[in-house]
Amino acid sequence: AAGVIQSPRHLIKEKRETATLKCYPIPRHDTVYWYQQGPGQDPQFLISFYEKMQSDKGSIPDRFSAQQFSDYHSELNMSSLELGDSALYFCASRLTGLSEQYFGPGTRLTVT
Amino acid sequence: GIQVEQSPPDLILQEGANSTLRCNFSDSVNNLQWFHQNPWGQLINLFYIPSGTKQNGRLSATTVATERYSLLYISSSQTTDSGVYFCAVGPTYNFNKFYFGSGTKLNVKP
Numbered sequence: 001a002a003g004v005i006q007s008p009r010h011l012i013k014e015k016r017e018t019a020t021l022k023c024y025p026i027p028r029h030d031t032v033y034w035y036q037q038g039p040g041q042d043p044q045f046l047i048s049f050y051e052k053m054q055s056d057k058g059s060i061p062d063r064f065s066a067q068q069f070s071d072y073h074s075e076l077n078m079s080s081l082e083l084g085d086s087a088l089y090f091c092a093s094r095l096t097g098l099s100e101q102y103f104g105p106g107t108r109l110t111v112t
Numbered sequence: 113g114i115q116v117e118q119s120p121p122d123l124i125l126q127e128g129a130n131s132t133l134r135c136n137f138s139d140s141v142n143n144l145q146w147f148h149q150n151p152w153g154q155l156i157n158l159f160y161i162p163s164g165t166k167q168n169g170r171l172s173a174t175t176v177a178t179e180r181y182s183l184l185y186i187s188s189s190q191t192t193d194s195g196v197y198f199c200a201v202g203p204t205y206n207f208n209k210f211y212f213g214s215g216t217k218l219n220v221k222p
Contacts, residue, residue: 031208033208033210035210037153041214042198042212042213042214042215043155043198043200043212044212045209045210045211048208048209050208055208056206056208056209058209088153090155092210099142099143099160099162099202099207100143100145100157100160101143101145101200101202101210102157103147103155103157105154106153106154106155108153
């Protein structure tokens with residue numbers, strides 16, 4: 001069965017650079033979620049989209065933005081990167097009407 | 113937001129032992145999932161269990177929604193069971209949010 005795809009899997013950036021993370025949800029899933037997991041921490045909700053519209057927002061820094069495109073894939077854009085942005089970023093998708101979320105393998109971002 | 117508490121925070125087992133992990137939550141939920149995070153960071157979906165009981169091999173889970181807790185049972189543990197186990201819940205009042213507990217770090221020794 002198709003799963004959530006995230007790219008890239010690993011990314012190394014320097015401070016003050018920008019990064020773009022991509023997420024391809026399971027086909028027919030209309031809701032996408034982004035999470036950030038710092039070292040030794042639990043995943044924290046960043047932002048979600050339903051039918052290409054932002055549906056909810058968590059503790060997402062103003063330096064980050066995200067959108068969902070017409071093909072339902074989503075991108076998380078991160079600017080002015082800081083050392084503290086080093087983390088594992090997960091994308092998850094869900095089909096409206098069902099509550100279970102399906103998680104991608106994550107993108108490991110390292111900021112040096 | 114909803115509070116999710118997991119216990120114990122750390123657990124060391126000898127291979128072959130059984131264990132029970134607990135997840136308490138502070139409000140009614142429409143989604144509860146258990147995950148195993150492996151050493152490579154991947155979140156493996158173990159159970160989707162907002163209520164009732166499910167079993168999958170050596171693992172089983174029970175959620176008592178009215179009392180706001182869930183239990184994950186691991187029987188005959190193996191070294192490959194090591195990692196962090198997360199409980200995560202979606203509150204009934206907001207389908208768009210999903211809250212993780214702080215996890216139980218399991219170390220199974222040979």
